[in-house]
Structure formats: C-alpha cells, structure tokens
Amino acid sequence: MHEPQLVMYEEEFHKINSILERLVRESNSKSIFLVDRNGQLIAHTGDTEHIDSTALASLTAGNIAATGGLAKLLGENEFTVLFHEGERDNIHISLVHRKVILVLIFDERSSLGLVRLRVKKAGDELARIFDGLLQKAEQGVGAGADSPFAEITDDDIDNLFRD
Amino acid sequence: MSFINYSAREINTKVVYYGPGLCGKTTNLQYIFNATNEGARGKMISLATETERTLFFDFLPLNLGQIRGFNTRFHLYTVPGQVFYDASRKLILKGVDGIVFVADSQRERFDANIESIENMFDNLREQGIDPKSVPYVIQYNKRDLPNAVPVQELRAALNKDNVPDFEACAQSGEGVFETLKGIAKLVLQKLREGAAG
Ligand SMILES: Nc1nc2c(ncn2[C@@H]2O[C@H](COP(=O)(O)OP(=O)(O)OP(=O)(O)O)[C@@H](O)[C@H]2O)c(=O)[nH]1
Numbered sequence: 134m135h136e137p138q139l140v141m142y143e144e145e146f147h148k149i150n151s152i153l154e155r156l157v158r159e160s161n162s163k164s165i166f167l168v169d170r171n172g173q174l175i176a177h178t179g180d181t182e183h184i185d186s187t188a189l190a191s192l193t194a195g196n197i198a199a200t201g202g203l204a205k206l207l208g209e210n211e212f213t214v215l216f217h218e219g220e221r222d223n224i225h226i227s228l229v230h231r232k233v234i235l236v237l238i239f240d241e242r243s244s245l246g247l248v249r250l251r252v253k254k255a256g257d258e259l260a261r262i263f264d265g266l267l268q269k270a271e272q273g274v275g276a277g278a279d280s281p282f283a284e285i286t287d288d289d290i291d292n293l294f295r296d
Numbered sequence: 297m298s299f300i301n302y303s304a305r306e307i308n309t310k311v312v313y314y315g316p317g318l319c320g321k322t323t324n325l326q327y328i329f330n331a332t333n334e335g336a337r338g339k340m341i342s343l344a345t346e347t348e349r350t351l352f353f354d355f356l357p358l359n360l361g362q363i364r365g366f367n368t369r370f371h372l373y374t375v376p377g378q379v380f381y382d383a384s385r386k387l388i389l390k391g392v393d394g395i396v397f398v399a400d401s402q403r404e405r406f407d408a409n410i411e412s413i414e415n416m417f418d419n420l421r422e423q424g425i426d427p428k429s430v431p432y433v434i435q436y437n438k439r440d441l442p443n444a445v446p447v448q449e450l451r452a453a454l455n456k457d458n459v460p461d462f463e464a465c466a467q468s469g470e471g472v473f474e475t476l477k478g479i480a481k482l483v484l485q486k487l488r489e490g491a492a493g
C-alpha cells in the first residue's frame with residue numbers, strides 16, 4: 134500500500150494561494166508556509182524572503198514526524214498542533230487533515246488565540262482542496278499521457294548530470 | 297513520495313541514505329554539498345550530536361536541472377545509523393522515492409552491514425511500503441582502507457537483488473556522484489513507469 138503521489142495543478146494552486154493570502158491578513162501573521170508531510174514545500178505567502186523555505190519545510194515535517202512518533206508511544210492518535218514561542222517570533226504548526234502542514238509565523242501584532250481561530254477555518258478549506266486533489270490522483274488524472282514523465286528518455290536523464 | 301507541481305513546473309523527490317553507524321552517509325552529503333554550485337543546492341541541515349553523529353537526519357536539497365521543462369529537485373536525507381535510533385530511521389523512510397544503502401567495507405563492520413540492510417527492509421515493510429517497489433542502489437564505501445573486504449564478498453552478502461552498486465571513498469569523493477546518479481536514474485525511470493502505467 135503506497136500513498137498516492139501528490140500532484141498539484143494550476144487551479145488548486147491558485148485556490149490554495151488565495152486561502153493563504155487571506156489567512157496571512159486575517160491572522161496578522163508575518164508569513165505562512167504549507168508543507169507536505171514528507172517535507173516538500175507546497176506554497177508560501179507573506180514575508181518569506183529572508184527565510185530558507187526549503188529548510189523550514191524539511192524541519193517542520195521532521196518536527197511533526199517526531200511528535201507523531203511520541204503520540205503513538207503514548208497511545209494518542211496524533212498531536213495536531215505544535216506551538217513554539219520565541220522572544221520575537223512565534224511559530225504555530227498544525228496538521229491539516231493528517232496530510233499537509235500549515236506553518237504560521239507571527240509576532241506581538243497577533244496572538245495565539247487569533248491564529249488558532251483563523252487557522253481552523255482556513256484548515257477546513259484547505260482540507261477540501263486536498264480531498265479533491267486526492268480524488269484526482271486516485272482517478273489517475275495527471276498520470277498517463279499528460280504526465281511530463283511519460284516520455285522521458287534515458288538521454289533526458291543523462292543530460293541532467295552533464296556538467 | 298514524489299511531488300509534481302504543475303503550477304510551479306517542478307518535481308520533487310526524496311532520496312534516503314541508509315546504512316550502519318559511521319559508514320559515511322553524512323560524509324556523502326557533505327561531499328555533494330561542497331562539490332555543487334551554490335545555485336544548484338540549498339543549505340545543508342544536520343541534526344547531529346555534539347560528536348557529529350547523526351541524531352535525527354541530515355538534509356540537502358539539490359536541483360538537478362530541467363527535464364521537459366520541469367525543474368527536477370532531489371531532497372537527500374540521511375538516517376542516523378546507530379542501532380538505538382531505530383524510531384527515527386522509520387520516520388525518515390516515510391515517503392521515500394529511492395534509497396542509497398551505504399555499506400562500510402571494513403572487515404569488522406561486515407555483520408553490521410547485513411544487520412542494517414535487513415533493518416532497512418523490515419522498516420520499509422513496517423511503513424506499509426513493499427521493499428520491491430522502492431528503487432535502491434548500494435555503495436561500498438571506505439574502499440581506501442587496508443582492512444576493506446573484497447567487493448565480491450560484500451556483493452554476495454548484501455546485493456541479493458542485483459541492484460546497481462558502486463565502490464566509493466566518500467571522504468575523497470570518489471564514487472559519490474556516480475552513486476547519486478545511479479539512484480537518480482532509477483527514481484526517474486520509476487516515475488516514467490508510473491506515468492505510463
Ligand atoms: N577512510 C575513510 N573514512 C571515511 C570514508 N567515508 C567516511 N569516513 C569517515 O567515517 C566517519 C563517519 O562518517 P559519517 O559520514 O559521519 O558516518 P555516518 O554514516 O553519517 O554515521 P551516523 O551518523 O552515526 O549514522 C567520519 O570520520 C568520516 O570522515 C571513507 O570513504 N574512507
């Protein structure tokens with residue numbers, strides 16, 4: 134049993150981005166990252182320029198994986214929210230739909246209560262989009278002829294390594 | 297599990313370096329990091345103990361360039377090789393697209409290699425992943441050491457599936473990119489199969 138491959142399309146990507154853009158405004162947070170459980174960055178918004186988003190994605194996924202392991206040890210289902218408080222910035226990590234990870238970075242201009250409230254609503258909307266993507270994946274949309282990988286040749290692969 | 301983003305036109309895959317403690321997994325990533333242009337790689341992250349043993353994982357994102365207009369990204373991870381970090385190893389294997397098994401060629405590590413590769417198959421199964429569905433290659437590392445076991449002997453003990461295998465000295469970098477290229481090829485071929493099927 135292999136989990137289906139995550140495939141992102143233009144349409145869903147735009148929907149996701151507009152949800153994140155609204156969330157960053159309504160929660161008064163500085164930046165938001167959406168990460169898949171395996172550590173791949175899906176989308177980000179807000180003031181993300183000076184943050185290494187690839188590294189952030191891998192570390193948050195590791196963080197969720199480690200606490201998930203702890204939850205299992207305790208016989209808990211999963212810890213779905215992690216919150217780390219810093220001197221200046223705070224980070225709120227939540228697991229949406231057991232599938233994707235929503236990361237908000239905020240400072241004193243917002244509050245944990247507000248972030249929680251806004252994350253819950255946006256999380257529900259994101260969950261619906263990922264449900265749809267999952268369905269598409271199960272129906273095999275994106276596989277087959279329109280996959281960019283259906284026709285790659287060994288030469289294409291060799292070319293990647295030609296320095 | 298690979299992630300294809302049609303919107304950003306990129307494909308992301310996850311490759312894990314597995315093997316017994318001190319076999320040279322982290323050294324492989326460090327060499328790749330140092331030998332790659334800044335534009336083609338991100339920051340390397342090492343979650344390590346004070347004595348530089350891997351505690352949770354190392355992470356190195358690489359951009360291998362374009363295939364058919366899609367940016368091809370490989371996320372390289374290492375697991376902690378020490379036996380008692382088994383829980384962490386299982387977590388790192390989640391969503392894996394390809395594995396490099398790094399063996400330590402030294403005679404005194406012969407059994408540790410066998411134990412580690414069996415542990416790898418066990419952990420894959422435990423994650424619900426059929427080991428046969430995950431492409432992997434084997435690297436016989438530390439070929440420079442005088443107590444290195446002949447390759448045929450290592451091969452007979454470790455390479456039962458007859459996968460591509462490579463000799464290496466990760467410290468000097470010999471064989472490191474050959475190994476990476478070997479696994480990248482298998483992962484991309486697998487993607488092609490998935491697309492065709
Ligand atoms: N002689 C020799 N030494 C090597 C080679 N590759 C790695 N080493 C050394 O072996 C030691 C352990 O290497 P690491 O890369 O940290 O090993 P690791 O597999 O990441 O170990 P864990 O994190 O504990 O699982 C280091 O001192 C390396 O310099 C090699 O090809 N030849």
Ligand SMILES: [Mg+2]
Pocket residue numbers: 321322323349350374375376377
């Ligand atoms: Mg290591």
